Amino acid sequence: MNRKILSLVRVMLRNSTGLGIKDGKRSTQIFLIVMLALTVPFMLIGIVALFSSLIGAFMQIGQAGLVLKLGIGINSAIIFIFGIFYVMSSFYFSSDVEYLLPLPLKPWEIVSAKLIVVIIYEFIVTGVLYLPLLFTYGIRLGMGPLYYVYGLIVFVLLPIVPLALASFLVMLIMRFTNLKRHKDFLKVLAGMLGLFVGLGINMLLQNVSTDLSPEALLEMLESGSNSLVNVIPDIFPAAGWASQALVYSSSLKGLLNLILFVGVTLGAYGLITAFGQVIYLKGAVGLSEAGSSRRNKAIGQVVEKSRSRSALLSYCLVEIRLLVRTPIYFLNCVVMNFLWPLFLLIPLLTSGDQAMAFDEITRVISNPENAGIVLAAAFAMAVFMGASNGISSSAMSREGENIYVKKYLPVSYIVQLNAKLLSAMLIGFAAILVLVLLCIILFKMPLFLGLLMLITSPLALLFVSLTGLMIDLVNPNFTWDNEQKAVKQNINVFFNVIIGMIMAPLVIVPTIIIKWTLASTLAILCIGFLVLDILMYSILATRGVKIFSSI
Amino acid sequence: MIELININKTYNGKVKAADNLTLTVPSGQIFGFLGPNGAGKTTAIKIITGILKADSGSVKVNGIDIGQKPLEVKKQIGFVPDTPNMFLRLKGIEYLGFMADMYEVAADQRKPRIEDLASRFGMADVLDDKILSYSHGMRQKIVLMGALIHEPSVWILDEPMTGLDPRSSFILKEMMREQVNEGKTVFFSTHVLDVAEKICDRVAIIDKGSILFTGTLAEMKEHFKKNESLENMFLELTESE
Numbered sequence: 001m002n003r004k005i006l007s008l009v010r011v012m013l014r015n016s017t018g019l020g021i022k023d024g025k026r027s028t029q030i031f032l033i034v035m036l037a038l039t040v041p042f043m044l045i046g047i048v049a050l051f052s053s054l055i056g057a058f059m060q061i062g063q064a065g066l067v068l069k070l071g072i073g074i075n076s077a078i079i080f081i082f083g084i085f086y087v088m089s090s091f092y093f094s095s096d097v098e099y100l101l102p103l104p105l106k107p108w109e110i111v112s113a114k115l116i117v118v119i120i121y122e123f124i125v126t127g128v129l130y131l132p133l134l135f136t137y138g139i140r141l142g143m144g145p146l147y148y149v150y151g152l153i154v155f156v157l158l159p160i161v162p163l164a165l166a167s168f169l170v171m172l173i174m175r176f177t178n179l180k181r182h183k184d185f186l187k188v189l190a191g192m193l194g195l196f197v198g199l200g201i202n203m204l205l206q207n208v209s210t211d212l213s214p215e216a217l218l219e220m221l222e223s224g225s226n227s228l229v230n231v232i233p234d235i236f237p238a239a240g241w242a243s244q245a246l247v248y249s250s251s252l253k254g255l256l257n258l259i260l261f262v263g264v265t266l267g268a269y270g271l272i273t274a275f276g277q278v279i280y281l282k283g284a285v286g287l288s289e290a291g292s293s294r295r296n297k298a299i300g301q302v303v304e305k306s307r308s309r310s311a312l313l314s315y316c317l318v319e320i321r322l323l324v325r326t327p328i329y330f331l332n333c334v335v336m337n338f339l340w341p342l343f344l345l346i347p348l349l350t351s352g353d354q355a356m357a358f359d360e361i362t363r364v365i366s367n368p369e370n371a372g373i374v375l376a377a378a379f380a381m382a383v384f385m386g387a388s389n390g391i392s393s394s395a396m397s398r399e400g401e402n403i404y405v406k407k408y409l410p411v412s413y414i415v416q417l418n419a420k421l422l423s424a425m426l427i428g429f430a431a432i433l434v435l436v437l438l439c440i441i442l443f444k445m446p447l448f449l450g451l452l453m454l455i456t457s458p459l460a461l462l463f464v465s466l467t468g469l470m471i472d473l474v475n476p477n478f479t480w481d482n483e484q485k486a487v488k489q490n491i492n493v494f495f496n497v498i499i500g501m502i503m504a505p506l507v508i509v510p511t512i513i514i515k516w517t518l519a520s521t522l523a524i525l526c527i528g529f530l531v532l533d534i535l536m537y538s539i540l541a542t543r544g545v546k547i548f549s550s551i
Numbered sequence: 552m553i554e555l556i557n558i559n560k561t562y563n564g565k566v567k568a569a570d571n572l573t574l575t576v577p578s579g580q581i582f583g584f585l586g587p588n589g590a591g592k593t594t595a596i597k598i599i600t601g602i603l604k605a606d607s608g609s610v611k612v613n614g615i616d617i618g619q620k621p622l623e624v625k626k627q628i629g630f631v632p633d634t635p636n637m638f639l640r641l642k643g644i645e646y647l648g649f650m651a652d653m654y655e656v657a658a659d660q661r662k663p664r665i666e667d668l669a670s671r672f673g674m675a676d677v678l679d680d681k682i683l684s685y686s687h688g689m690r691q692k693i694v695l696m697g698a699l700i701h702e703p704s705v706w707i708l709d710e711p712m713t714g715l716d717p718r719s720s721f722i723l724k725e726m727m728r729e730q731v732n733e734g735k736t737v738f739f740s741t742h743v744l745d746v747a748e749k750i751c752d753r754v755a756i757i758d759k760g761s762i763l764f765t766g767t768l769a770e771m772k773e774h775f776k777k778n779e780s781l782e783n784m785f786l787e788l789t790e791s792e
Contacts (some may be wrong), residue, residue, distance in 0.1 A: 299675040303662050306648040314652030318641065327638040402637045408600040409653045410625035501581075550604065 004105060008113035009325065013120065028255045036491075039139040039498045048523060051136040064141060065247035066481040069240065071133040072154075076162045076239040078129070079122050081165030084108025084160075086118045089328065091167070092174055097284055109251060111276030115167060121489075135245070136432045147249040148478055154242045157265045160240040164272040171276060187350075188327045192335070237376040244335030272461070311411045315419035319348075320426065322398070323391065328376040329398065337389040337427055340381070340432060341435045358442070365443045372521035374445070375509035378453040379525055382432050382460035390493035392424035393468030396476040397486045403478050413548040414541055418468060424465040425458060432457045452522065464503070466536035468496040473540075473547045552578045552736055553599060553705060558608035558614070560594055560760075565582040568594035570679070570760035571606065576738045578704075579731050582610055583751035587718070591760040592740040593633065596709050599738075600630045612705055625679035626654060629703030633700060633710045636692035643678040643693050654701035668696040706730060712746050724750055733779050 014328060051067065091097075091114050100110055134151045137143070149406045241261035248254035309317070323329045365374055387393075399406060436453050439445040472492045480486055487493060511521055553576040560569040561748050568591045576582045586592050597603040599610055604763045609623075610617045613736050617624040644665070669675040672692045682690060691714050698706070706727070712720050727737045727750065741747055747754050747768070754771055756764045764774055 175639055267768050276611065298668055299678065301666050302644050302679045306651075306665070308648075308656070308658035308661060309652050311652055311655070314649055318645075318649050320636070321645070322638075322640055404597070404602045404632070405637055406630070407602040408625060408630050410622050410655075411653050412622060 001107060001113070005109050005113045005116070008105075008109070009116050010111060012117045014043075033220065035495055039495070043128070047132045048136050051133050052140060055137055055140050059140065063245070064137065068137050068246055068333040072130065072158070072243045072246075073239045075126060076127045076321065078125055079159050080162035080166050082117065082122065082125065082161045082285060084170060085328075085331075085488070086121060087114075087163065087167045087170045088174075089482050089484045089509075090118055091170060091280070092284055101281075101284065104257045106277065107280040108273040108277035111167070111280050112273050114161060115272065117162055119159045120376045122163065123155075126155060126158055130158065137246075144248075146254075147246060149248045150245050150254065153262065154246065155256065157262060158239075158242060160265045161268045161534065165270040167272050168275060171279050171283060175279045187434050189329060193329070194227075228318070261271065312415055312419050312422070315411065315416060316422045317424070319395070319420060319423035323423065323427065325485055329487060333389050333391045333394070334427060336429045337391075338390070338434060340385050340388075341438055362443045363441060365445045368446075368518075371446075371449055371518040372516045373508075373511050374449060375407060375452055375456070375518060376508050376521050376525065378432070378435070378439075378518075379456055379460050380508040381435060382428070382453075382457040382465055382502040384434075384500045385431055386424070386428040386461040387464035387468065387503070388426060388497045389424070390487055390490070391427055391468070392421065392465040393472050393496035394487045394490050395424065395469055396472040397478065397480075397490050397492065398483070399476075400478055400486060407551070413545045417540060417544060417548065420469060421462070421465050424468070425461045428461040428465070429458060430515060432461075449518075452518075455526060458523070459526060459533060460507075462533045463516055463529055463536060464526055465501055466494065466533065466540055467499050468492070470536070470540055470544055472496050473544050476479040476551070496517075552576065552611075552613055554611040555595065555599070555709075556609050556611075558595070558598060558610065559606045560572060560598065560603065563607060565653045569598065569608075572608070572757075572761055573753055574762055574765065576736060576755075577753070578736040579734050579736045580752040581727050581731050581750055582739070583747035583754040584757065585747050585754050585756040586737060586740075586742065588744075590757045592742075594711060594756055595757065597705055599664075600628060600707060601625055603745065605685075606753055610644040615755050626701070627703060628705045628707055629698040629701065631691075631695050631698045631706075631711055632709040632745040635694040636689070637694070638678075640681055642681050645696055646682060646693060647678070650697035651700050655704075662702055664702070665696075668699060672696060672719060672724070681747075688719065690715055691715060691787055692719060697742065699726075703735075706738065708737075710741060711739055712741065712743075752778070 051071070054067045055064045058067050091111070134148075134155070138147055138151065238261055239255045240265065245254050245258035245261055248257065323333055364370055396403070409416075432454065436445075436450040440447065440450050472490075475492055477486065477490055477492075507525065510516075516524065555572055555574040558569045558572040559567075561567050572591070574595075583726070584592050584595070593602065597663060598605045599612065599617070601617055601624065612624045612627050615623050615627070617778075637734050638649070641649065647668075648661070651665075656664070665678075666675075669678055672695070674689065674692055674696065677685065677689065682693060685693065691711075695711070698708075703756070711723060715774075716722065727739075730737050733750075751768060753767055755762050764771060767776070
């Protein structure tokens with residue numbers, strides 16, 4: 001490969017701080033490694049267990065290959081969706097673009113280097129999904145060494161086709177739309193598109209089983225020997241060849257499929273760099289300009305709008321404004337936050353008999369006997385949603401290099417932290433409000449239950465906001481060159497999601513088992529979380545403030 | 552008035568950015584802080600403004616110790632950092648409003664002050680635009696306006712002249728002069744001797760974290776002739792532009 005590309009890749013990788021473990025104090029490093037050591041194995045065990053049971057079930061009917069095929073297909077689809085984000089921010093919106101453009105580089109060299117960096121990032125996704133699948137399948141079916149060799153080749157090449165497709169789309173949009181000046185809007189648009197493609201795939205997958213007629217399916221199942229692998233349509237181009245190469249690795253069919261896969265992948269790489277050579281520059285030049293209205297409003301009119309507020313409120317308002325106006329933050333924190341209620345509805349909308357499913361849920365929710373469980377479920381949702389929106393767990397990191405500004409402001413650190421908590425809780429609460437309204441409108445949930453949910457949910461939101469903020473205080477990542485790294489590639493967000501995933505079941509499961517009444521559920525949740533909140537807040541007010549002041 | 556007393560600061564246990572630094576910046580004079588790149592100017596400024604904590608020593612602003620009453624000290628100061636790229640997605644007016652809230656500017660005072668600053672710096676037409684759309688110089692001006700909105704008694708400016716157009720830097724100089732005439736303090740850093748010569752009443756020269764010289768400009772020139780190491784410094788400062 002071209003030496004320029006290699007050294008570009010090296011610089012870009014070194015510039016990105018990865019997960020932020022390398023730098024920082026020794027104690028923080030140890031904390032991080034312990035956290036990783038505690039959480040990652042659990043996650044991997046969960047994934048392996050899931051695959052293993054799926055493969056086991058399908059093995060009985062001789063269709064285990066199907067799991068491999070679906071897994072690789074889904075993996076490709078995820079890479080594609082993430083890829084739209086990654087490619088857009090890395091190709092066009094990363095601050096290094098401005099420095100690369102004046103260098104004597106050919107466009108295809110920049111595109112190549114950036115593509116390789118994105119591919120390397122995607123290895124994380126592939127590592128978490130595809131590798132466990134590869135090994136689980138290989139071990140359960142006792143595959144030979146050739147399978148693992150093929151598997152490794154597939155691992156390295158798998159991200160290329162989805163990313164080439166994503167790059168193609170992104171470069172096309174950037175070249176032919178005149179939206180460049182409105183790049184913030186564009187980013188949100190592309191992000192939403194990605195999300196809807198994702199939701200679409202989700203729905204598609206849930207419908208796959210119903211597309212085949214029962215008779216055909218039965219016939220197929222009876223014939224065994226992975227016949228379904230050939231029938232289920234490719235979720236993603238080229239992913240099908242990869243899975244068939246693995247499933248049939250012991251025969252010539254496997255080799256042929258591998259050759260096809262490698263050929264198509266390399267072809268895609270060649271095509272996309274050639275495409276980049278022609279089209280990339282035209283989209284990238286002039287991106288640093290930002291649109292401005294320059295309307296001539298009278299200054300008095302403009303100043304009139306500026307009202308005086310308390311430091312806490314003003315600070316909180318700025319946090320929210322930046323969250324909403326920065327596309328990456330908006331998509332990852334705000335939109336994601338409101339998507340959860342939607343995610344819950346999808347299975348309902350796509351299930352065969354919608355009317356029945358609605359009736360069933362309505363019956364469960366409006367039954368007074370279940371009120372305790374329903375309240376606990378909403379509380380658990382608040383815990384999970386609040387933890388996974390990443391607002392508090394990236395609140396420090398989002399400051400980036402400008403963190404020093406917050407140090408010279410004449411506002412105490414605890415007020416600043418309170419403002420950050422408040423912003424996270426307000427946005428979280430808005431999503432709970434949507435959820436409650438949906439439940440009342442769609443499932444005729446009693447009003448007082450909705451009211452109770454709204455009253456109790458701040459306790460849940462406060463707790464996960466506190467844990468998130470504390471984690472991000474201990475291990476903030478201030479050195480990034482595009483905002484993506486503050487939220488998406490921020491391991492603190494992941495840690496808080498784990499906390500949400502642990503706490504949410506702890507809230508709901510006991511309620512179901514013990515069948516608490518509404519009153520006792522209410523009392524236990526409120527007292528329990530009040531104690532937790534006070535405990536966490538006192539840690540924030542002492543340790544947290546100390547950490548902030550020594551940043 | 553700013554007083555630095557025996558300030559020490561070491562980065563990573565190796566680089567000494569402040570070495571027993573002692574310095575008094577009197578009020579009523581424009582005070583220039585001179586030194587080549589990496590001499591420790593920004594470190595000293597960061598310690599005065601509360602961004603960094605010194606390893607040892609004390610800082611007093613108008614007689615108040617920053618270690619004991621950090622918020623009191625911060626309220627006295629109007630600080631202009633060397634990079635103006637902050638809060639880019641806020642509108643100019645929103646940024647000024649935010650700073651006014653942080654520094655507790657009274658509601659009836661904020662409007663006339665914003666209007667005054669905006670017309671002085673020629674920013675009135677762009678206050679309703681996002682800072683992202685501003686040029687480098689405009690960003691510097693909005694940060695400057697934000698720092699002056701609470702009429703601080705102590706101005707601290709890190710390399711304020713770089714990037715400003717001649718007209719704006721003239722206005723800034725004029726404002727500095729007004730400020731010291733009211734008996735307030737102006738302290739700014741620069742690595743360009745020429746800038747210091749044109750504006751300052753008094754200068755301090757820093758190198759490798761310690762003060763080599765403090766005095767008036769005339770005294771400085773006199774000094775340069777006698778002292779060889781200072782003469783080298785002088786060369787470095789004059790060559791750096």
